[in-house]
Amino acid sequence: MQTATIQTAAPLLEVSDFSLHRGAAAVLDRVGLTLRPGETLGLIGESGAGKSTLAMAVIGLLREPEVGLSGSLRFHGEELTGLAEARYRKLRGNRIGLIFQDATAALNPCYTVGAQIAEPLRRHLGLSKWDARERAVELMTSVGIPEPRLRLNAYPHELSGGMQQRVMIAIALACNPELLLADEPTSALDVTIQAQIMELILERVRALNSSAIFVLHDLALGAQVCDRIAVMYAGQIVEEGPSAEVLARPLHPYTRGLKSCVVELGSEDLQPIPGQVPPLNAMPEGCRFAPRCPKAQDVCRRERPAPETRDGRQVACWFID
Amino acid sequence: MLGSAAAKLGQTLLVLLIVSVASFAFLKLAPGDPVSIMLGSDFSQGAYDQLVHDLGLDRPMAVQYWHWLAAFVKGDWGTSYITSQDIFELAVMQALPVTLTLAALSLLVALVIGIPAGVLAALHRNSWVDVAATALAIGGNAFPSFYLGIILIWVFGVGLGWFPTLGFVAPWEDFWQGLWHLVLPAITLGAWYVGLIARITRSSLLEVLGQPYIQAARARGEPGWRVVWVHGMRNVLMPLVTVIGLQLGGMLRGAVMTEVVFALPGLGMMVTTAVLNREYIVVQAGIMLTGLLFVVVNLAVDQTYQFLDPRLRRRT
Ligand SMILES: Nc1ncnc2c1ncn2[C@@H]1O[C@H](COP(=O)(O)OP(=O)(O)O)[C@@H](O)[C@H]1O
Ligand SMILES: [Mg+2]
Numbered sequence: 001m002q003t004a005t006i007q008t009a010a011p012l013l014e015v016s017d018f019s020l021h022r023g024a025a026a027v028l029d030r031v032g033l034t035l036r037p038g039e040t041l042g043l044i045g046e047s048g049a050g051k052s053t054l055a056m057a058v059i060g061l062l063r064e065p066e067v068g069l070s071g072s073l074r075f076h077g078e079e080l081t082g083l084a085e086a087r088y089r090k091l092r093g094n095r096i097g098l099i100f101q102d103a104t105a106a107l108n109p110c111y112t113v114g115a116q117i118a119e120p121l122r123r124h125l126g127l128s129k130w131d132a133r134e135r136a137v138e139l140m141t142s143v144g145i146p147e148p149r150l151r152l153n154a155y156p157h158e159l160s161g162g163m164q165q166r167v168m169i170a171i172a173l174a175c176n177p178e179l180l181l182a183d184e185p186t187s188a189l190d191v192t193i194q195a196q197i198m199e200l201i202l203e204r205v206r207a208l209n210s211s212a213i214f215v216l217h218d219l220a221l222g223a224q225v226c227d228r229i230a231v232m233y234a235g236q237i238v239e240e241g242p243s244a245e246v247l248a249r250p251l252h253p254y255t256r257g258l259k260s261c262v263v264e265l266g267s268e269d270l271q272p273i274p275g276q277v278p279p280l281n282a283m284p285e286g287c288r289f290a291p292r293c294p295k296a297q298d299v300c301r302r303e304r305p306a307p308e309t310r311d312g313r314q315v316a317c318w319f320i321d
Numbered sequence: 322m323l324g325s326a327a328a329k330l331g332q333t334l335l336v337l338l339i340v341s342v343a344s345f346a347f348l349k350l351a352p353g354d355p356v357s358i359m360l361g362s363d364f365s366q367g368a369y370d371q372l373v374h375d376l377g378l379d380r381p382m383a384v385q386y387w388h389w390l391a392a393f394v395k396g397d398w399g400t401s402y403i404t405s406q407d408i409f410e411l412a413v414m415q416a417l418p419v420t421l422t423l424a425a426l427s428l429l430v431a432l433v434i435g436i437p438a439g440v441l442a443a444l445h446r447n448s449w450v451d452v453a454a455t456a457l458a459i460g461g462n463a464f465p466s467f468y469l470g471i472i473l474i475w476v477f478g479v480g481l482g483w484f485p486t487l488g489f490v491a492p493w494e495d496f497w498q499g500l501w502h503l504v505l506p507a508i509t510l511g512a513w514y515v516g517l518i519a520r521i522t523r524s525s526l527l528e529v530l531g532q533p534y535i536q537a538a539r540a541r542g543e544p545g546w547r548v549v550w551v552h553g554m555r556n557v558l559m560p561l562v563t564v565i566g567l568q569l570g571g572m573l574r575g576a577v578m579t580e581v582v583f584a585l586p587g588l589g590m591m592v593t594t595a596v597l598n599r600e601y602i603v604v605q606a607g608i609m610l611t612g613l614l615f616v617v618v619n620l621a622v623d624q625t626y627q628f629l630d631p632r633l634r635r636r637t
Contacts, residue, residue, distance in 0.1 A: 155631040
């Protein structure tokens with residue numbers, strides 16, 4: 001990846017000061033992110049940090065009146081938060097694709113996989129029934145599904161979990177989206193094929209020259225597959241920057257905690273940092289990480305640190321060393 | 322798959338056995354002596370014993386049951402003492418089609434009103450639309466069929482004169498006239514089902530719309546109406562068919578009431594008349610036919626369910 005050109009290109013996705021409220025609780029709190037064309041970003045954080053919520057908000061699936069959005073989400077410079085639904089529909093599945101965590105649950109059990117792959121092709125590209133089928137066969141081949149013509153008429157339950165996820169990838173990439181959102185695309189799969197599916201998604205993203213946001217909870221994996229890393233904690237982005245630098249020299253105590261966990265224990269099941277994420281309705285006033293932070297001072301508990309830019313990285317901490 | 326099919330067949334046969342034994346026993350236990358009725362008022366003991374022997378009534382019950390069942394299967398159901406009509410002809414050729422037509426039309430009415438009402442209630446959960454649909458559902462269930470039927474007759478038949486109030490014209494002889502006569506009965510019987518269908522549609526759709534595959538459809542840019550009617554309702558069909566099948570007994574009971582209120586010559590009317598006339602042989606035919614109908618429709622529902630759910634469908 002030529003970092004120089006990426007840095008200067010106009011942003012593909014610009015999230016700034018973006019908050020999402022459910023009732024009084026801020027599930028996402030003043031999130032800021034920039035993704036340039038061709039760039040891949042790893043969104044890392046514990047379960048419940050708001051990673052899926054952010055992905056769903058970007059593709060416009062959290063627009064019910066009871067969900068409060070504020071701040072800005074820009075795609076190619078176009079503001080998405082107030083976008084008309086008809087216009088948003090033309091982006092979904094077409095210019096923005098989404099891969100779900102659990103392909104088994106994300107495929108409609110009553111329709112064949114061929115029908116579900118053909119759907120965005122017919123809707124967004126206006127292909128005829130026949131052309132959509134032919135294109136679906138090509139897509140299935142491209143994601144490594146053997147005997148695609150036969151599988152076209154298979155129902156989801158007739159395929160293995162890995163094959164189902166390949167189908168989801170084919171659907172998400174059917175219209176060559178500029179932005180792919182992959183929400184823990186391998187965590188529901190057998191460990192033996194996780195790497196294989198991850199590799200496939202990366203290969204397809206590169207082949208289509210798309211940008212991608214990978215939601216992951218493994219910092220090391222994120223750093224390995226993505227250009228940039230954003231670490232989320234309790235609805236906030238606490239640190240963001242180039243993968244190699246974030247992994248080699250984490251600036252935020254939470255990132256450091258995540259890293260030491262991976263290095264020392266090598267397992268995501270074990271709790272990396274003592275304590276728990278505070279519940280949404282009882283978020284601390286100041287830094288949301290303060291109650292678990294080994295270095296927390298009075299100021300941390302009193303005031304929320306604003307993200308600070310340092311050497312092309314953003315960190316939200318009062319005590320960056 | 323084969324195991325469950327065999328179990329289903331065994332279950333069906335068991336139900337048929339119970340129904341047939343029950344109707345046979347019903348005939349045997351019914352008050353009144355068919356032999357003396359057949360002989361009239363004046364007969365000798367010799368003639369009586371002769372007829373008992375000729376009819377096989379002196380043989381063991383099991384043999385009598387077997388003969389009775391064999392005759393039933395052949396369609397030899399006897400003749401009415403009162404009208405001298407062949408009972409098979411009366412029940413199967415005349416009454417059954419009326420009841421089936423009424424039931425089918427009522428189901429159609431219930432689906433056409435109940436499904437949209439349920440969908441609207443689900444999409445506007447906890448709004449006035451939901452409240453109104455729920456009220457409609459409860460109202461439809463709360464009104465006994467005969468009550469609603471009489472009100473409809475008063476208002477739309479007698480009062481406004483829009484629809485005929487009584488009687489039956491076979492739709493297969495005069496389609497429009499037949500339909501015309503069935504409008505009020507079908508609404509009467511269907512109203513009871515509307516509530517059920519609306520409620521099941523609402524709750525199943527709410528559950529389905531929370532599934533990830535619905536979000537996935539939206540994430541592909543599918544418009545709202547397709548998400549609901551194509552991706553959502555396709556998955557609601559299965560619970561809907563199950564519930565319709567389970568409520569079949571209620572439908573048959575409602576049909577009896579509706580036929581009596583509207584004087585439709587269906588199975589319900591046939592059995593009711595026969596009970597009043599103490600013509601137990603006709604009642605027994607009604608029981609058998611209803612039991613058979615029940616079993617056949619249940620099998621059909623089962624097959625439909627298997628066909629609708631790809632996860633149960635056998636690969637051919
Ligand atoms: N549909 C919902 N209704 C209410 N709260 C939700 C809903 N979805 C997620 N949340 C809450 O939002 C927070 C973030 O969830 P999520 O985005 O799924 O986290 P992550 O993907 O990082 O594990 C969690 O506290 C979760 O309980
Ligand atoms: Mg998640």
